[in-house]
Amino acid sequence: MKRVYPDKEFCIGCHLCEVACITAHSESKDVVIAYTQERREKGITSCKKVFEKGHTCVAVSCRHCDEPACVAACISGGLHKDPKTGRTVYDREKCVGCWSCLMACPYGAIKRHPVENKIIKCDLCQDREEGPACVAACPNLALKFEER
Amino acid sequence: MKYVIIGNGIASIGAIEGIRQVDKENPIMVIGAENAPAYGRPLISYLLAGKIKADRMALRPTKFYELNNVELKLGTTVAGLDTQKKIITTEKGEEIEYENLLLATGGAPFTPPIPGAEGAGVYNFTNLAHAQELIGTAKDIKRAVVIGGGLIGLKAAEALFDRGVDVTIVELSDRVLSLAFDENAASLAAGRLDEVGLKVRTGVSVKEIQRDAEGYVVGCHLTDGGFLQTEIVVIAIGVVPNYNLAKDANVKVDRGIMVDDHMRTNAEGVYAAGDVAQALDMLAGENRVVPIWPNAYNQGFCAGKNMAGRDTGYSGGLAMNSISFYGLPTISVGTVNPPEDDKNFEVAMKLDEKKKSYRKLVFQNGNLVGYVLVGDIDQAGMFTSFVKFKLPIEAETRAKLMAGEPDALHWPDEFFNETWNPEHTEE
Ligand SMILES: Cc1cc2nc3c(=O)[nH]c(=O)nc-3n(C[C@H](O)[C@H](O)[C@H](O)COP(=O)(O)OP(=O)(O)OC[C@H]3O[C@@H](n4cnc5c(N)ncnc54)[C@H](O)[C@@H]3O)c2cc1C
Ligand code: SF4
Ligand code: SF4
Numbered sequence: 001m002k003r004v005y006p007d008k009e010f011c012i013g014c015h016l017c018e019v020a021c022i023t024a025h026s027e028s029k030d031v032v033i034a035y036t037q038e039r040r041e042k043g044i045t046s047c048k049k050v051f052e053k054g055h056t057c058v059a060v061s062c063r064h065c066d067e068p069a070c071v072a073a074c075i076s077g078g079l080h081k082d083p084k085t086g087r088t089v090y091d092r093e094k095c096v097g098c099w100s101c102l103m104a105c106p107y108g109a110i111k112r113h114p115v116e117n118k119i120i121k122c123d124l125c126q127d128r129e130e131g132p133a134c135v136a137a138c139p140n141l142a143l144k145f146e147e148r
Numbered sequence: 149m150k151y152v153i154i155g156n157g158i159a160s161i162g163a164i165e166g167i168r169q170v171d172k173e174n175p176i177m178v179i180g181a182e183n184a185p186a187y188g189r190p191l192i193s194y195l196l197a198g199k200i201k202a203d204r205m206a207l208r209p210t211k212f213y214e215l216n217n218v219e220l221k222l223g224t225t226v227a228g229l230d231t232q233k234k235i236i237t238t239e240k241g242e243e244i245e246y247e248n249l250l251l252a253t254g255g256a257p258f259t260p261p262i263p264g265a266e267g268a269g270v271y272n273f274t275n276l277a278h279a280q281e282l283i284g285t286a287k288d289i290k291r292a293v294v295i296g297g298g299l300i301g302l303k304a305a306e307a308l309f310d311r312g313v314d315v316t317i318v319e320l321s322d323r324v325l326s327l328a329f330d331e332n333a334a335s336l337a338a339g340r341l342d343e344v345g346l347k348v349r350t351g352v353s354v355k356e357i358q359r360d361a362e363g364y365v366v367g368c369h370l371t372d373g374g375f376l377q378t379e380i381v382v383i384a385i386g387v388v389p390n391y392n393l394a395k396d397a398n399v400k401v402d403r404g405i406m407v408d409d410h411m412r413t414n415a416e417g418v419y420a421a422g423d424v425a426q427a428l429d430m431l432a433g434e435n436r437v438v439p440i441w442p443n444a445y446n447q448g449f450c451a452g453k454n455m456a457g458r459d460t461g462y463s464g465g466l467a468m469n470s471i472s473f474y475g476l477p478t479i480s481v482g483t484v485n486p487p488e489d490d491k492n493f494e495v496a497m498k499l500d501e502k503k504k505s506y507r508k509l510v511f512q513n514g515n516l517v518g519y520v521l522v523g524d525i526d527q528a529g530m531f532t533s534f535v536k537f538k539l540p541i542e543a544e545t546r547a548k549l550m551a552g553e554p555d556a557l558h559w560p561d562e563f564f565n566e567t568w569n570p571e572h573t574e575e
Pocket of ligand 2: 061062063064065068069070071088104105106107108109110121
């Protein structure tokens with residue numbers, strides 16, 4: 001399956017992937033409205049996390065693991081592996097906000113929603129035909145979406 | 149039957165998914181004593197609290213069993229096992245032959261002998277039927293006593309309290325959640341319960357349950373001489389592995405069913421997984437019974453793959469708990485209460501009682517082996533990575549961890565690249 005692979009040799013820590021992620025998951029799909037209004041009012045949060053150490057940066061998000069620790073830990077059936085696409089899929093309706101997945105995922109890929117008892121996790125922009133918005137937004141080609 | 153699974157909990161689900169990774173064809177039979185398809189056992193407290201409806205209990209979509217070619221026999225208890233003839237017998241006398249058998253019978257509530265405990269008004273809280281019973285009862289009562297301040301006791305207490313019942317938790321040890329928590333975390337949690345009005349009594353236990361002439365529960369006599377008026381008692385002291393079936397069949401049992409690193413028992417073709425099993429614990433380096441959800445799934449998954457013929461080792465379980473108390477989240481992973489006199493351990497703590505925030509890191513010979521977070525739990529997963537992958541921790545990394553900022557760039561370079569930017573993935 002295709003996954004997003006970050007390369008820390010190329011990442012410049014500009015956080016544009018985060019902005020793109022927020023926009024892609026907004027209602028308006030407008031970068032300004034999404035980043036200012038929807039982020040504040042609806043708590044839209046980026047699925048990406050940018051780490052920095054000295055001059056090195058990297059932007060990570062869910063790896064869609066083959067044998068995901070988050071799925072093993074989920075007490076509600078809110079996370080499962082799609083046997084067809086291979087993605088680790090989140091079902092918001094089922095989730096009870098117990099944070100077991102957030103604890104179990106050793107890649108730090110799960111965040112708490114800031115206002116609701118729900119999680120935020122990368123869905124590989126499943127509804128976006130062009131593929132993940134973060135990859136398209138990266139100015140330095142530090143994110144690749146491909147089969148490996 | 150090529151695959152037979154006894155028990156229909158999360159270990160069983162893990163096993164079905166494990167088998168189907170390898171063998172998409174041969175039918176699987178699952179025999180479960182309960183009447184429902186596999187449900188989220190921890191969700192029974194959400195159901196009792198009224199936070200979710202019964203239709204959200206199921207763990208997998210309705211079609212799951214059909215799609216996976218699983219024959220599901222619900223409401224059926226297995227009463228006998230013959231490991232020589234490779235036959236199990238149900239309570240109704242039906243005999244089923246197996247090639248590969250998984251014992252995933254989970255745990256049974258532990259109930260110490262308390263005078264007065266026999267009879268109406270005394271409950272356990274480990275399955276859906278218990279939750280449904282308590283939902284019915286909660287309408288008609290004012291007060292409840294919950295015996296046991298562990299995970300299940302606290303969850304039962306919280307849920308009953310949410311139904312408008314006046315609840316007192318009675319815990320024998322000096323704090324709640326004594327296994328998963330240390331004193332600081334336990335006192336923050338207890339403080340939160342106290343704020344909302346849930347009563348916690350530690351250092352005492354129930355000596356006798358008092359009944360009136362008609363046999364109704366009226367209260368509990370405590371070991372300190374006190375008396376608590378109540379109409380019901382929930383005994384939630386813990387669960388013990390439900391291994392009698394195995395033991396009677398001469399399958400090797402210690403505290404739980406003993407399994408090797410492939411989840412095999414000593415009987416040919418018989419595997420065990422979940423709360424009933426005593427399997428490898430990653431940090432202890434030996435077999436332990438650690439009855440938690442993720443271990444049950446992972447053990448089931450590993451057993452399933454091996455049952456289907458793919459040689460798969462079990463890398464060992466890691467103790468972990470995530471529990472929230474009325475909006476105060478807590479997470480504990482690995483070793484959280486190291487032996488006090490052992491010089492190999494080092495502990496770093498940061499407590500802010502006002503903000504109700506706490507962080508404790510436990511190091512052993514320089515490695516992170518456990519942590520507790522209360523309040524600010526958002527970095528939990530990254531902390532888990534250092535424990536789970538046993539990553540080396542240099543001075544700079546240690547400073548980051550102590551500051552509450554675990555970071556993937558502090559992983560060893562090679563490991564980082566293999567994980568995040570590999571040239572090829574395994575498939
Ligand atoms: C209220 C509550 C809250 C919890 N919260 C958490 C939590 O937040 N996090 C966490 O990690 N863990 C939690 N746990 C523990 C967790 O639920 C267990 O670790 C997990 O359910 C174990 O799964 P299992 O498949 O091994 O066994 P079980 O879920 O116990 O399933 C075993 C099944 O086998 C059936 N069975 C037994 N004997 C037979 C037989 N002879 N024939 C046929 N069927 C049989 C039983 O009826 C049962 O349905 C909680 C438990 C409870 C009760
Ligand atoms: S959330 Fe974490 S464990 Fe789950 S698939 Fe993504 S990276 Fe893997
Ligand atoms: S927070 Fe939601 S998705 Fe995560 S483990 Fe709990 S129920 Fe599952």
